[in-house]
Amino acid sequence: MAVRVIEKLFKEWRALQPINEVLQSRMDRSFMIDFNYNSNHIEGNTLTYGQTKLLLLFGKVKGEALLRDCEEMKAHNTGLEMMKIQALDKERPLSESFIRDLNRIILVGDFYKTSHDGEYRYKIHTGVYKTRPNSVITPSGEVFDYASPEETPSLMSDLISWYRKEEKKGKLSVIELAALFHYRYIRIHPFEDGNGRIARLFMNYILYRHGYPMIVIPTADRKKYLDVLRQCDEATGKEPFRGANAALEQIKPFVNFISIYTERKLKFAIQLVKGEIDEISETDIEQQKDPIESENVSVNVRVNVSVKGNILNIIGQFPAITVKELAKILSVTERTIYRNLNDLKAAHKIDRVGSDKTGYWKIINL
Numbered sequence: 001m002a003v004r005v006i007e008k009l010f011k012e013w014r015a016l017q018p019i020n021e022v023l024q025s026r027m028d029r030s031f032m033i034d035f036n037y038n039s040n041h042i043e044g045n046t047l048t049y050g051q052t053k054l055l056l057l058f059g060k061v062k063g064e065a066l067l068r069d070c071e072e073m074k075a076h077n078t079g080l081e082m083m084k085i086q087a088l089d090k091e092r093p094l095s096e097s098f099i100r101d102l103n104r105i106i107l108v109g110d111f112y113k114t115s116h117d118g119e120y121r122y123k124i125h126t127g128v129y130k131t132r133p134n135s136v137i138t139p140s141g142e143v144f145d146y147a148s149p150e151e152t153p154s155l156m157s158d159l160i161s162w163y164r165k166e167e168k169k170g171k172l173s174v175i176e177l178a179a180l181f182h183y184r185y186i187r188i189h190p191f192e193d194g195n196g197r198i199a200r201l202f203m204n205y206i207l208y209r210h211g212y213p214m215i216v217i218p219t220a221d222r223k224k225y226l227d228v229l230r231q232c233d234e235a236t237g238k239e240p241f242r243g244a245n246a247a248l249e250q251i252k253p254f255v256n257f258i259s260i261y262t263e264r265k266l267k268f269a270i271q272l273v274k275g276e277i278d279e280i281s282e283t284d285i286e287q288q289k290d291p292i293e294s295e296n297v298s299v300n301v302r303v304n305v306s307v308k309g310n311i312l313n314i315i316g317q318f319p320a321i322t323v324k325e326l327a328k329i330l331s332v333t334e335r336t337i338y339r340n341l342n343d344l345k346a347a348h349k350i351d352r353v354g355s356d357k358t359g360y361w362k363i364i365n366l
Contacts, residue, residue: 009266041219079106081329087209146189147240176208187243216282318359
């Protein structure tokens with residue numbers, strides 16, 4: 001029944017396209033705030049909803065806030081914008097290199113973490129597959145292992161190959177494909193950090209690529225989300241290889257879980273376009289209440305990655321990207337982009353091949 005409802009809603013949604021530019025901008029802005037806040041908050045980011053909104057819209061934050069949390073929130077939004085560009089490029093298939101680049105961008109470069117027992121610090125290498133085993137402790141106290149560092153490269157290669165074939169065949173529904181990719185990816189857990197955020201980004205990559213509105217898993221539903229994934233773990237078994245090759249029947253609870261949010265989002269989006277409601281918010285109302293007092297001082301927050309570094313990362317994936325698109329992704333002015341591009345060219349790190357309109361950027365020296 002749910003499948004038929006979603007199919008009907010999707011047809012209605014497609015029939016309403018294209019959406020008025022002003023309304024589309026409002027919807028994009030609302031999703032940007034909700035998705036970045038919730039996906040990061042699920043992983044322990046401490047910024048409030050109000051701080052997140054202020055940071056993403058104005059580059060400022062009020063009250064006490066960890067610099068790392070501010071950096072990762074802005075970087076995660078950069079990753080979201082990159083993902084959207086990649087998803088709409090139907091000539092460009094999903095690749096491991098893009099997944100690695102996205103991990104590097106959302107985690108803002110290498111950093112150190114302290115072990116759970118507090119005994120030592122270790123370095124997180126972003127944008128590369130894990131070099132040490134990662135696991136979690138289940139509610140029952142058992143150790144649940146993800147793929148080993150040795151298994152990870154081949155399992156990730158298989159995952160991308162499987163996705164490309166399934167997308168081409170079109171036998172799975174878009175929601176089934178998105179849910180299965182998310183689950184298989186999580187069971188590999190290829191990076192030392194950022195895996196949950198990457199999984200949710202690429203679930204939305206698949207939805208967005210096929211014309212669906214993107215969804216938010218609210219942090220208020222974090223326990224439900226994790227419980228459903230654990231149900232699927234029980235069905236597939238503990239062996240990482242089995243999880244990384246899970247069958248659709250084994251993850252039905254997760255498919256149903258994602259279907260609920262997709263149906264809800266389609267209904268809200270259709271109502272908004274029809275003028276039946278004024279706003280869409282996918283964040284719990286209580287969490288939207290900003291506890292920060294208005295007299296607290298606002299401070300500018302800059303991500304600890306240079307604009308030049310981000311430009312190099314982005315044009316490495318999108319050589320034909322425009323200055324306007326770069327400015328939007330990095331939340332800076334076009335003038336700033338031009339200045340940094342000129343600096344990179346003067347340093348012989350990039351070159352422009354062809355005209356401004358039809359050419360592309362080439363990285364020549366890193």
